[in-house]
Amino acid sequence: MSDFLSGGSPSSQGLESVMTLEQFIIDQRDRFPQATGSFSRLLRDLSVAAKIINHNIRRAGILDVMGETGRVNVQDEQQKKLDEIADTELERALRRGGECCLIGSEEQPETIPMSPDAKAQERFAVFFDPLDGSTNTDVNASVGTIFSVYTLPEGVDADD
Template sequence: MTTLTEYLQSLQAQHAQVPSIEPITDVIDTIATVGKQITQLLRKGALADILGEAGAENVQGEQQKKLDVIANNLLLEALTANRHCSGVASEELDHATAGHQDGSLLVLFDPLDGSSNIDINMPTGTIFSLLPHPRLGEKIEDGDFLQKGSEQLAAGYLLYASSVILTFTLAPDLAQQVGIDDGVLMFSLDPDSGEFLLINKHIAIDTDTQEYAINGSNYRHWLPPMQQYIDELLAGKTGPRGKDFNTRWVAAMVGDVHRILCRGGIFIYPKDTKDPTKAGKLRLMYEANPMSLLIERAGGASTNALERIMDIEPNDIHQRVAVVLGSKNEVAHVQQRHQQ
């Protein structure tokens, strides 16, 4: 089976024609290495004293878990040491951190998505996004990261569950330049060899689905179009959709997106009225944009219920957004409801 190292080396062989490829593959390799460290900590669990609260809040006003802080520090240290990384922005930190001034890449990450699952031994993950440095040779600022999702060079995630999966993709234009377009790829961590092995590529999402993921406890806070949409699904065969739907909810975006890539579906974290000042719960730069690139590369769609997520012009590195992504026809149905 092809190892991650072998696959990245095959891409690097094209770096003379596409200068950005070597930095991208090197940064992905760095993230994968840190993923192995996080995996070891998760396997030890309480034995490694990683469970429970860290006793502080992050920039989002959320209570940090111990492993939130540990994972953030591991990624921050490794990425700022990578010569290709000019700057790093994390969901857990107020502002971006400078790396190598001559680096060509900006890296954004959510160090531990679904951290509420840590203490109950449920799936968690790491999400990452790679952007070009718009001012090569100059020290980075927060504003350098404010690029639309369509500007991403690559994106992916690590899923820590019964097995550890690394999933990533290159931007379509970049893949064409390289001459190797495998779409969305998945690598599984072999516990015996310690290597990530290629298990799937050219992943494609079915255009239709009968499976959806949403936190139904927030129903009373949703906007009327979303309530109407979910009412249709709950009505099943007796309702206007004429078919039954199943609900799945992992409480970690990584887990729900992984399921959609494997067998289709739709994931929704809508805007609600609990805090009218917020456009949504999830972060545009650390969660919505990288997952949108993966979903679109697999033939799915991703919107905020009104417009394509990767077309949104960001105004803050911690900007929030509503998210509706997955099987293309189902996403279109949600968008139609909201446009009406």
Template sequence: MERHITLGEFIIENQKDFPYAKGDLSALLSSIKLAGKMVNKSINKAGLAQILGKVGKENIQGESQAKMDVMANDVFISTLRNRGEICGLASEELEDYVAFEDDIHKEAKYIVLMDPLDGSSNIDVDITIGTIFSIYHRISPIGTRVTKEDFLQPGKNQVAAGYLIYGTSTILVYTTGNGVNGFTFDPGIGSFFLSHPNMKFPKEGSIYSVNEGNYIHFPKGIKKLIKWMQELDKDSNRPYTARYTGSLVADFHRNMLMGGLYLYPQGSTAPKGKLRLLYECNPMAFLTEQAGGKASDGKGRILDIIPKELHERVPFICGNSEMVVNAEKFIRENKED
């Protein structure tokens, strides 16, 4: 009889992958799992609970906050605060980082950065959304108050990253630097079960995900790349198929399973790109590389960028390695005058 491995069992069995953690990283991942289950429950009854729509406020990026954005942010903060594994966190929804001041939290070794509800503009129309998280070792001394510098680390310093995707099924995907694994939530039992072991990008891809409504604003290299992907060429399996939902988690998850390229470049309306380095690009780049892919800002490796601010934005390209290398080539050969 086939054995069904729960997320909790998998974390315990793979404790050897991070022996330096002494169990606290495992406990932190379990806390994220718990918060995700709570958010998933609220999403499933959002219409009945009347928590769809906007709250009439903007987040630090000047974007209108959905009620579910606020709910998810509160759930993750309260759940992580109630445990003892982190000394602070930063969220896309908050202007500044949150430092947990009591003695127990000051002794913690980890910080969390998160996008509590990615793709929230899709909530009211019932399209897949998600949560993105990133975990780092603090660099400030144990026992002291966490500092801003703890959060401004390059993505290559991540010890774990992942996402929860809330769709036709709820899946938690994460890496600790030893491959990528996915776990599907069984609501009847209340547990996540290993469903996607050792996830990898297929060697070749034929999907591209980009908001072509912004085409006129894109730099020349990206415009030429898009036209190239749309050309008929049977030898290179073109034209590629366009798939874009407006939810990074949804588009990334599909492309990792089926093979594809995700693009959110800079443009005249977003000179530095739109996605946030700390909350979206770094965790997705870590997952991408662990799944055999490549993540770039169009010029170099995302995980090597040294952040300068909490809400820094960067262009983002990720997916199958060959597809990303090709995108970089188009950008390099078609520099703006």
């Protein structure tokens, strides 16, 4: 059992035992010579959005973004301001990255095709709950972003 699992801290083990998400993605990509890097870039885009969402959550009180928007999402739940911010950041990162052709969010009533300028070969559809557990933000409890990535079958367009 590693020191970390038996109670030691990562700092007591040294940085050589810590692997970042970016390092893991690169290591995995290198294991598959046929990989184009598109999926790796998509994961990078998601991780950038997650970092921005984290930053906004940590500063929510200062930014005055606590509480509800007055709207409901597709699950008929009261939408929080942080839900909306997280949704916007994920859409922005995925649109900017250009690695997916379609997104779907719990905060949006319809799926959203990405720009027609997106690379024609990109077949990824990303679906997400941008801020799962957002009601926990009022009591400073755990939240997270849940996402899934699918490859659209050949012959199916994002508009279908």
